[in-house]
Amino acid sequence: MQSQLSFSPQQTTGTLYLVPTPIGNLGDMTYRSVETLKEVDVIAAEDTRNTQKLLNHFEIETPQISFHEHNTQERIPQLVARLTAGESVAQVSDAGMPSISDPGHELVVACIAAEIPVVPLPGANAALTALIASGVSPQPFYFFGFLDRKPKLQRETLAKLVNRPESLIFYEAPHRLAKTLTGLVDGLGGSRQASLCRELTKRHEEFIRGSLDELLAWAKSSDQVRGEFVIIVSGNANPGVDEEAPDFSQLTIEEHVDQLIDQGQKTNEAIKNVAHLRQLKKQEVYQIYHHIEKN
Template sequence: MKIQNSYQHEMKTGTLYIVPTPIGNLDDITIRALQVLKEADLIAAEDTRNTGRLLQHFKIKRKMISYHEHNKAARQDQMLDILREGQSIAVVSDAGMPGISDPGQAIVQAVAKEELPVVVLPGANAALCALVGSGLSTDQFYFYGFLPRKKKIRQSALKDIEKVQATVLLYESPHRLQETIEDLYQYFGDRKACIARELTKRYEEWGRGTLSELKEWTEQNKVKGECCIILDGVSVKEEGNWWDSLSLSDHVEKVMEEEGSSSKDAIKIVSKTRDIPKREVYQAFHIDK
């Protein structure tokens, strides 16, 4: 077991800071995030052009390197060396929390394995915003991210998600949204669901309803902007009693057969089991039969 005390002593190595950035509205960046970006020795950005515009807006000048899905393996050793030398690195994604559906998780794993400090700042996250605004249950939720594109892997993922009882959170691009909603409707039936798009931006939009309604909406409207899909979890049906399908008379006979009891005793048992008056069971067995 490894313990990291992030602020209780002066660190001899540099710190890896995970810095969330706004998902649309620049006012959503935190004061602390701006301070870390100003003081970091290096900023590792998923897209340096996109992050460059953010830094320019807040008049921050710092050295940047690219760190994305296609170069993360090559960058990893370089970033580890920088941290060992005592310099700090701020990791940012294009928007939201680094490490959620982006390569940030790989560098966190590598740095933690080397027992170098990792400090995560709180901040913007599209999935949680969508969950809270969806109107669906927030008691338990399951974040999946983007569904696989390859058909067989996608089908396998959908079968797994179909069994999840918690509210399900998915990301989806606008040009694949209609196909994904159709797949969800095909696999899960007409569950409650929500589409949240362009969150925190000027054209923020929420679609709340059932999958059939959202399917019709995506067929009739051209959707733009990154989307979150929030899906109601599978309902857990309570297991019924073994005698639910039996009439009162049949229930009495079943008890007589299995318990070897008299009709009088069986009527008492059925009355107690079903929590109904004994005379009602007697009537069904001796008179209405």
């Protein structure tokens, strides 16, 4: 057990400040965040070039040091040593809250182990900003972030999420939106109510609300699939019951494969998924779809 008093007058070490940065609109930077970035000894930034633009805008002259997923093991001992020596460090990601789908957590854990105070500042966060305007129930919610890009791991994840009653929050890049929505339709069911939230806090901020089927159709036909997306999906109203499992009983195997191809999957991926959903061997589905007679 450990107790932290964030602002103790007897403190001998520096402090790690977790400073959120705007997710689009620079006006969302808080006074406290600006003051903190000016007062600390160094800023640990995910991308120093990106953060420098923010520092220039607010006339902040504090030096930076890079801290990202590829140099974590090297940087953490350096930063902990500086904090132990009495320097204060502000950690920032490119946008939003540090540690939320961004670097930061390992540094926090290391500071806690070294009994260095960790002080979080409130501020911009894409997930909650999207959630409260989505039209989907804001609580309880389950934040997931980015789904795995590998289809098999993504299906396994969604199989674990399908019965959760909480609203689900995902992040996705524009070039992968249609593919991810296809996975959500297959894994959670196309009738789930959801909201696509893009360009949050920016001039072209937009919310597209509807069923997952409708949102997938929009993503495949719209020329506005731009900017980073937050996907909010309603929870399962009947936990423990997979009420949205697609019914393929009326489809032939060929029709089933073609349906997945129409949703954006490649032929071999669709064949593999049909085999998984129907509990058949992939080779068997392949032969049926391509009209290959068994020897």
